[in-house]
Amino acid sequence: MSTACKKLVNTVERCVDECLEGLVAVNPGLRLVEGHRVVVRADIEDAIASGKVSLISGGGSGHEPAHAGFVGKGMLSGSVAGAVFTSPPPQSILACLRAVAKKNAGGTVVIIKNYTGDRINFGLAVERAKHEGYKCDMVVVGEDCALKSSDKTAGRRGLCGTILIEKICGALAEEGRTLEDIARIAKDAVTKMGTIGLSLSPCTIPGAGASFTLGADEIELGLGIHGEAGVKRTKLVTANEAVRMMIDHMTDPNNNSRLQVKTGDKVACMINNLGGTSVLELNIIAREAILLLGRYHYVNLSGTSVLELNIIVREAILLLGRYHYVNLGGTSVLELNIIAREAILLLGRYHYVNVGGTSVLELNIIVREAILLLGRYHYVNLGGTSVLELNIIAREAILLLESRGVAVERVYCGSFTTSLEMAGVSITLLHLDDTLRNCLDAETNAPGWVRPYLPSGQRTRTTPQKMVTEDSHNIAKQQTVTDTVSADMKQQLYNMVKTAAEQLIASEEQLNGLDKESGDGDCGSTMARGAQDILSELKSKDNPLPVGNPAELAKRLGNIAEVSMGGSSGGLYSLFFTTVAGELQKEISPSAWSSALAAGVTTIRKYGGADPGDRTMLDALYPASEELSSCLKAKKSPIESFKSAVQKCEEGAKSTATMKARAGRSSYVSQDRLKNPDPGAMAVTIWLSAVLDILSK
Numbered sequence: 271m272s273t274a275c276k277k278l279v280n281t282v283e284r285c286v287d288e289c290l291e292g293l294v295a296v297n298p299g300l301r302l303v304e305g306h307r308v309v310v311r312a313d314i315e316d317a318i319a320s321g322k323v324s325l326i327s328g329g330g331s332g333h334e335p336a337h338a339g340f341v342g343k344g345m346l347s348g349s350v351a352g353a354v355f356t357s358p359p360p361q362s363i364l365a366c367l368r369a370v371a372k373k374n375a376g377g378t379v380v381i382i383k384n385y386t387g388d389r390i391n392f393g394l395a396v397e398r399a400k401h402e403g404y405k406c407d408m409v410v411v412g413e414d415c416a417l418k419s420s421d422k423t424a425g426r427r428g429l430c431g432t433i434l435i436e437k438i439c440g441a442l443a444e445e446g447r448t449l450e451d452i453a454r455i456a457k458d459a460v461t462k463m464g465t466i467g468l469s470l471s472p473c474t475i476p477g478a479g480a481s482f483t484l485g486a487d488e489i490e491l492g493l494g495i496h497g498e499a500g501v502k503r504t505k506l507v508t509a510n511e512a513v514r515m516m517i518d519h520m521t522d523p524n525n526n527s528r529l530q531v532k533t534g535d536k537v538a539c540m541i542n543n544l545g546g547t548s549v550l551e552l553n554i555i556a557r558e559a560i561l562l563l564g565r566y567h568y569v570n571l572s573g574t575s576v577l578e579l580n581i582i583v584r585e586a587i588l589l590l591g592r593y594h595y596v597n598l599g600g601t602s603v604l605e606l607n608i609i610a611r612e613a614i615l616l617l618g619r620y621h622y623v624n625v626g627g628t629s630v631l632e633l634n635i636i637v638r639e640a641i642l643l644l645g646r647y648h649y650v651n652l653g654g655t656s657v658l659e660l661n662i663i664a665r666e667a668i669l670l671l672e673s674r675g676v677a678v679e680r681v682y683c684g685s686f687t688t689s690l691e692m693a694g695v696s697i698t699l700l701h702l703d704d705t706l707r708n709c710l711d712a713e714t715n716a717p718g719w720v721r722p723y724l725p726s727g728q729r730t731r732t733t734p735q736k737m738v739t740e741d742s743h744n745i746a747k748q749q750t751v752t753d754t755v756s757a758d759m760k761q762q763l764y765n766m767v768k769t770a771a772e773q774l775i776a777s778e779e780q781l782n783g784l785d786k787e788s789g790d791g792d793c794g795s796t797m798a799r800g801a802q803d804i805l806s807e808l809k810s811k812d813n814p815l816p817v818g819n820p821a822e823l824a825k826r827l828g829n830i831a832e833v834s835m836g837g838s839s840g841g842l843y844s845l846f847f848t849t850v851a852g853e854l855q856k857e858i859s860p861s862a863w864s865s866a867l868a869a870g871v872t873t874i875r876k877y878g879g880a881d882p883g884d885r886t887m888l889d890a891l892y893p894a895s896e897e898l899s900s901c902l903k904a905k906k907s908p909i910e911s912f913k914s915a916v917q918k919c920e921e922g923a924k925s926t927a928t929m930k931a932r933a934g935r936s937s938y939v940s941q942d943r944l945k946n947p948d949p950g951a952m953a954v955t956i957w958l959s960a961v962l963d964i965l966s967k
């Protein structure tokens with residue numbers, strides 16, 4: 271493991287699997303579906319039998335506790351995880367849908383964040399599920415307030431607000447509401463929500479370096495949760511100024527993705543740790559946000575200076591914060607405002623005349639209570655170690671202790687005593703007897719106590735069980751495929767597939783580097799993952815890729831893209847090869863290859879919504895396809911035509927360096943920061959040139 275990426279994992283390939291195994295080991299209310307990165311409620315059979323609507327969510331990993339950590343009664347029925355920052359493959363999403371739905375009458379709501387990869391992969395799975403007779407609807411969350419301009423982009427990104435939607439849908443499902451009701455309320459809630467991020471440091475994908483660099487005294491506003499660039503960099507400011515910057519940006523009338531907030535509005539405010547913020551800072555940010563938002567509620571009382579007013583407002587809000595929560599909405603705005611006024615007057619009077627009726631001691635206690643009370647509802651409590659690593663450590667500790675014959679009866683995993691944002695862990699062991707065990711199991715309201723999720727009535731941790739479903743064993747069916755091409759061409763196709771895959775594997779770092787600038791840094795790994803599987807299936811003894819039958823070959827390549835890649839590339843290549851396969855069934859001739867390529871390009875445009883010129887892989891594929899077709903029409907030789915097409919492909923890919931991005935992740939990055947070509951377009955030149963190399967031999 272490179273030192274550029276200092277993390278507590280075993281291997282990059284297995285880190286997500288081991289994280290999920292750790293999560294399930296610590297939480298007996300969860301089950302892993304064997305063969306997939308799918309987590310479901312342990313009591314899923316009962317939940318299905320109840321006929322209530324089931325809920326699933328998912329996406330790339332690296333956002334823990336999202337989403338597997340929100341599986342449980344009252345929230346999700348199941349979750350699907352992809353590789354880090356990479357949307358999961360449709361096959362796993364389908365496995366999750368089948369595991370939580372079993373065609374129950376209620377149906378399933380699928381909640382996703384608005385990313386191209388997730389839209390395509392979850393979209394494909396939902397379409398398949400509908401064909402199979404499942405009832406489902408998809409809620410796409412896009413609530414990012416970062417982007418000010420109205421230029422064409424991939425749409426607002428889904429961020430932490432997704433967890434609020436999961437909670438809302440979970441409560442509605444538990445109440446027995448219908449799929450239609452839940453989807454409608456959730457879609458409406460998405461429009462009433464906004465999120466803005468602020469970062470002090472980059473994140474690091476396991477196995478790769480930092481996603482971007484930020485000066486020691488710099489902060490970045492409006493970044494994404496995959497290390498995507500934000501909208502503005504500034505010098506480090508105070509917590510107070512930072513919160514003002516965030517909320518001002520979020521509510522700015524000139525911001526096209528703003529959330530309007532006005533006096534009298536009631537809001538829930540979620541302060542989310544992006545992973546390495548200390549709890550000390552988190553509480554300060556919570557306080558600042560409450561104070562700032564509270565200002566919207568109160569008007570100046572004549573004769574009071576702004577300074578005094580701010581002090582009073584702060585005290586009143588802290589005090590009232592408690593009433594808000596105790597009253598739980600039963601108090602009208604009118605009454606609340608009267609109470610606010612009374613409290614301000616009361617507190618203000620003490621301040622001005624210095625009577626000291628409320629002691630500093632009491633005030634501090636109230637402040638503390640208010641923060642604790644608010645904190646309990648709002649915080650995602652993380653430390654400087656990612657939750658991904660924490661779960662892996664939990665799994666390792668359990669495995670090791672159990673291998674030594676120690677019964678691990680209770681496991682707690684979370685942030686309990688931090689060292690600010692230090693990346694690191696400690697392990698504590700306590701010998702248990704009945705008294706101590708009962709004490710640990712006793713209920714507490716303390717916000718810091720992270721309790722494993724146990725289904726009602728269950729008191730003990732059981733060895734994690736994996737659930738085997740019919741989707742657990744996805745063995746490609748062996749078929750006898752008849753060759754439709756000559757032995758020479760068969761050998762040539764074998765060489766093409768092999769060289770293209772090898773070249774993609776060799777370019778992993780280069781493509782990841784390009785994707786760090788314009789996206790989330792995983793394009794090379796996603797392509798390499800697919801290429802590895804292509805190589806192993808090419809050389810497989812039992813069921814090798816049918817290189818003698820181009821249509822069947824394209825079908826299998828599409829299947830590999832679907833099963834093992836994930837991300838936008840996985841979904842788009844799977845659609846591409848599936849279309850190509852259909853076209854190649856008709857005939858095998860230079861013009862048939864050319865029409866197949868053109869049809870594949872059309873499918874990418876149809877499902878991805880991008881056009882040539884939008885700075886995507888299409889800017890390499892489309893000119894290549896056009897050139898191939900026009901050269902063949904002009905009666906150039908197939909080899910010359912292909913050479914010319916590859917040249918156009920390379921020129922097209924290079925030209926993306928100066929293009930404005932209007933699709934995919936790069937559409938969020940400001941143009942002055944996009945200096946290199948698009949990774950997806952470069953990937954196309956790599957495999958297409960490899961094909962040309964073999965063809966020219």
Ligand SMILES: Nc1ncnc2c1ncn2[C@@H]1O[C@H](COP(=O)(O)OP(=O)(O)O)[C@@H](O)[C@H]1O
Pocket residue numbers: 355356357386387785789790792793794796836837838839840842874878879880885886887888933934935948949950951
């Ligand atoms: N809507 C789209 N249509 C065509 N290609 C797209 C689209 N969105 C993204 N891409 C391509 O996908 C590449 C990124 O691939 P990948 O890293 O797998 O995606 P992500 O991590 O954003 O899911 C981009 O460089 C771009 O070429």
Ligand SMILES: O=C[C@H](O)COP(=O)(O)O
Pocket residue numbers: 328329330331354355356357358383385386387388496790836837838
């Ligand atoms: O975490 C990542 C998202 O869930 C999916 O992103 P993607 O478009 O990169 O696959």
Ligand SMILES: [Mg+2]
Pocket residue numbers: 330354355356357387790792837838
């Ligand atoms: Mg990705």
Ligand SMILES: [Mn+2]
Pocket residue numbers: 785789790791792793837
């Ligand atoms: Mn990417």
